[in-house]
Amino acid sequence: MKIMIVLAMAVLLSGCAGIAPKTNLIEEITPTILLYLKEGENSTVESTMVVPAVKEEKKQLLTVRSKMMKESRYLLTRNYYREIKSGQLHLLFISEELARKGIIDHINTLLLDQEIKTRLYMAVIRGDFVSYLQSQINRQEGIDRFLYKMFRHYEKKGDMTIVDLHHFLVNYYSPYSDPVLPIFTIRQGQLIYAGTALFREDRLVKSIPNEEDYIFQFVHRHQCFHTNIPLPDRNIVLGNVFSTRKIRFADRYEHAIVNLRLRGIVEEYTGDKDLSRPEEVADMIRDLERYLEERIHEHIRDWQKLAIDPAHIGRKTLSPFRQPFSGSEWKRHWRELPVTVRVELELENLGWIKPEKQGPGQRVG
Amino acid sequence: MPLAQTLRMEERLANEGHWPVWLGWIIVNRFQIVYYILFLPHVLIYPYMIWIIPIVAILSHLNLRVLSIWLQTQEARLGQAGFTQLLGGFAVRLLAFVGIGVILMQSSILTLSYLDVVHQTLFPSMSKVTPLILLGLASFYLARLGMISVGNFAILAFVMSFWMVLIYVQFLLPQKAVYEHLFPIFPQNVPHHILSNLLTVWAAFSGPEYLAFAGKRFAATTGLFRWLALGNAATALEYIFFFVITLLFYGAEYLQKIDLPVVQIVRYIELPFFERLEMIMVSNYMILIIFMNALFIHYLYNAVRTVANFVHKPKSALGLTVAAILLVSFMYFFSKYFWVLESEQNRWTTFHLWVSGATYAVIPSFLALTAYLRNKRRADK
Numbered sequence: 118m119k120i121m122i123v124l125a126m127a128v129l130l131s132g133c134a135g136i137a138p139k140t141n142l143i144e145e146i147t148p149t150i151l152l153y154l155k156e157g158e159n160s161t162v163e164s165t166m167v168v169p170a171v172k173e174e175k176k177q178l179l180t181v182r183s184k185m186m187k188e189s190r191y192l193l194t195r196n197y198y199r200e201i202k203s204g205q206l207h208l209l210f211i212s213e214e215l216a217r218k219g220i221i222d223h224i225n226t227l228l229l230d231q232e233i234k235t236r237l238y239m240a241v242i243r244g245d246f247v248s249y250l251q252s253q254i255n256r257q258e259g260i261d262r263f264l265y266k267m268f269r270h271y272e273k274k275g276d277m278t279i280v281d282l283h284h285f286l287v288n289y290y291s292p293y294s295d296p297v298l299p300i301f302t303i304r305q306g307q308l309i310y311a312g313t314a315l316f317r318e319d320r321l322v323k324s325i326p327n328e329e330d331y332i333f334q335f336v337h338r339h340q341c342f343h344t345n346i347p348l349p350d351r352n353i354v355l356g357n358v359f360s361t362r363k364i365r366f367a368d369r370y371e372h373a374i375v376n377l378r379l380r381g382i383v384e385e386y387t388g389d390k391d392l393s394r395p396e397e398v399a400d401m402i403r404d405l406e407r408y409l410e411e412r413i414h415e416h417i418r419d420w421q422k423l424a425i426d427p428a429h430i431g432r433k434t435l436s437p438f439r440q441p442f443s444g445s446e447w448k449r450h451w452r453e454l455p456v457t458v459r460v461e462l463e464l465e466n467l468g469w470i471k472p473e474k475q476g477p478g479q480r481v482g
Numbered sequence: 483m484p485l486a487q488t489l490r491m492e493e494r495l496a497n498e499g500h501w502p503v504w505l506g507w508i509i510v511n512r513f514q515i516v517y518y519i520l521f522l523p524h525v526l527i528y529p530y531m532i533w534i535i536p537i538v539a540i541l542s543h544l545n546l547r548v549l550s551i552w553l554q555t556q557e558a559r560l561g562q563a564g565f566t567q568l569l570g571g572f573a574v575r576l577l578a579f580v581g582i583g584v585i586l587m588q589s590s591i592l593t594l595s596y597l598d599v600v601h602q603t604l605f606p607s608m609s610k611v612t613p614l615i616l617l618g619l620a621s622f623y624l625a626r627l628g629m630i631s632v633g634n635f636a637i638l639a640f641v642m643s644f645w646m647v648l649i650y651v652q653f654l655l656p657q658k659a660v661y662e663h664l665f666p667i668f669p670q671n672v673p674h675h676i677l678s679n680l681l682t683v684w685a686a687f688s689g690p691e692y693l694a695f696a697g698k699r700f701a702a703t704t705g706l707f708r709w710l711a712l713g714n715a716a717t718a719l720e721y722i723f724f725f726v727i728t729l730l731f732y733g734a735e736y737l738q739k740i741d742l743p744v745v746q747i748v749r750y751i752e753l754p755f756f757e758r759l760e761m762i763m764v765s766n767y768m769i770l771i772i773f774m775n776a777l778f779i780h781y782l783y784n785a786v787r788t789v790a791n792f793v794h795k796p797k798s799a800l801g802l803t804v805a806a807i808l809l810v811s812f813m814y815f816f817s818k819y820f821w822v823l824e825s826e827q828n829r830w831t832t833f834h835l836w837v838s839g840a841t842y843a844v845i846p847s848f849l850a851l852t853a854y855l856r857n858k859r860r861a862d863k
Contacts, residue, residue, distance in 0.1 A: 235749055290739065291663075291733050292735065437664075437668070439666055439670075
């Protein structure tokens with residue numbers, strides 16, 4: 118037995134290998150993690166994939182134009198010396214133009230694919246994503262992984278809109294809600310979070326800019342923690358904001374009330390109120406509350422005009438014993454529903470160190 | 483130990499012991515769960531359908547009561563001879579002949595449906611025949627160990643498959659679960675498809691009727707009902723649990739679009755060290771199919787013996803092998819000629835639901851009633 122082992126070792130160690138030593142299966146396939154879909158000419162779709170590097174090669178971008186989703190994978194595989202596998206697909210980016218045309222066909226194909234899991238982060242891209250990826254790959258190889266980590270991080274943290282395939286489809290199929298996706302802009306070679314894209318059915322109809330994205334987060338989530346809420350219009354930055362949203366209906370569902378409770382601290386203040394005087398603070402809080410109420414109300418009116426319900430307020434009409442509106446009834450009712458927004462702001466702390474301001478006499482340090 | 487090794491097949495078959503009474507609940511539970519668990523939520527869909535499960539569970543509970551009445555009669559304890567006493571030789575042979583058809587049909591449809599899941603989710607490039615033969619071999623190996631071992635194997639099947647419920651607990655928590663999906667839990671207007679859903683759920687509770695022919699295997703039948711009822715209740719809880727989590731996760735409208743929600747939902751789980759948990763989960767259910775088919779091989783063997791009037795000859799390993807080959811080859815030909823298109827499969831599945839619903843409803847009450855009438859007649863004389 119020992120002799121056999123020695124012999125086997127001798128053969129193995131002798132280095133009589135051919136031109137291509139035996140490789141593992143994993144080295145013969147390319148499990149991609151990033152896919153980008155863009156609208157091509159003549160109702161085709163351009164799919165771009167980041168092909169991971171195995172051993173000493175460089176990462177590459179592969180692009181094909183095809184009419185159907187699976188056709189693109191077929192073409193990609195034939196364009197490359199390794200078989201393309203999508204079992205590791207974690208990121209799906211969609212160009213804004215394509216999102217405006219509707220994406221459900223592409224998405225359904227992904228859902229049906231048993232290799233792909235529904236924990237697939239999705240985002241809309243405004244700008245030239247392909248050249249962004251190209252330049253990034255040259256500079257830092259792991260860009261696809263870094264992007265994935267970013268999505269994961271904010272999914273847990275909850276400051277941004279992060280949506281995966283499953284959540285998108287849940288909201289798509291539910292008659293009481295409409296899907297949303299984060300939207301990113303490419304500007305000067307940078308990928309910038311640019312707010313939330315709102316969908317009607319599977320089409321992008323409007324996007325909330327980054328500066329007002331917090332409003333969507335307030336209304337959309339039942340509870341949420343925000344590290345910072347900058348309100349430059351009011352010269353204030355709120356910090357460590359914990360928001361709790363409650364939705365009630367009054368007058369037999371003829372009136373919706375959105376109650377928002379914000380608890381946080383003042384992180385930065387450049388306004389001219391004296392925060393050491395309670396009455397001025399109360400004044401400022403009232404002013405901020407009115408301001409937020411107005412802004413939120415404006416947005417909700419916008420959604421109603423577009424007949425979308427991205428914050429799934431419709432779900433709240435359901436209760437164990439009652440379903441006051443069927444799906445289509447709710448869609449009609451929602452457009453005309455008067456909504457009142459009430460914001461309650463609780464500032465636990467006005468900043469640890471009160472800035473000493475050189476004002477015209479009225480300020481005491 | 484050497485004795486156990488030298489025991490030959492015939493002796494082993496002859497010297498079989500008994501199942502402890504408490505085994506009843508595991509056998510009932512696992513036999514009911516087989517395969518149905520994977521697609522049941524897709525059939526029920528709407529939140530208010532959840533009430534069908536407890537309603538049917540209560541009906542099934544009553545049915546098990548009848549079954550245990552039958553199992554306590556002395557005819558049931560006698561096994562083969564008891565049936566002949568009760569119904570007469572010709573009727574027993576006729577019914578056994580029908581039974582062969584039912585067993586072949588049921589085991590084929592359940593096994594092939596399961597293999598389709600394996601084929602779709604795990605090994606799309608593998609031939610469907612390979613797992614069929616492997617499953618057949620595993621079931622045959624188990625069946626060869628004797629009926630008592632098959633029954634005891636239910637414990638293994640339970641231990642190996644029940645833990646999977648724990649994986650799903652996370653779907654009860656927010657983030658993943660949307661509680662509004664469960665509303666309204668009472669129907670707002672006249673619900674549709676309620677009858678066909680009742681049938682499906684009733685069929686999902688079927689399976690324990692096969693215990694009617696295993697009366698002599700139990701060590702005792704007093705107190706058996708309590709164990710059977712426990713198994714039934716466990717099944718009901720499991721069905722409710724799986725329906726609730728799939729509903730919370732998908733919502734009714736989305737759930738309609740998904741064929742195998744219980745499998746699909748696992749695809750969402752992400753563990754830091756392992757992905758595609760459904761690989762383990764789906765293959766784990768194989769143990770239930772092996773258990774079921776091993777039991778069916780024994781039943782098939784006995785049914786064939788009865789029809790061919792070989793009852794008085796001793797059981798042989800060869801006979802059991804022939805029964806196993808019969809089962810597997812029937813499955814193979816069935817899958818080749820009758821189980822190809824999805825429309826065909828759907829038709830067979832509907833047929834299967836009717837058959838298993840009917841056998842579950844008829845067998846216990848029929849046997850209990852005939853036994854009762856016979857005893858009454860004897861008492862009158």
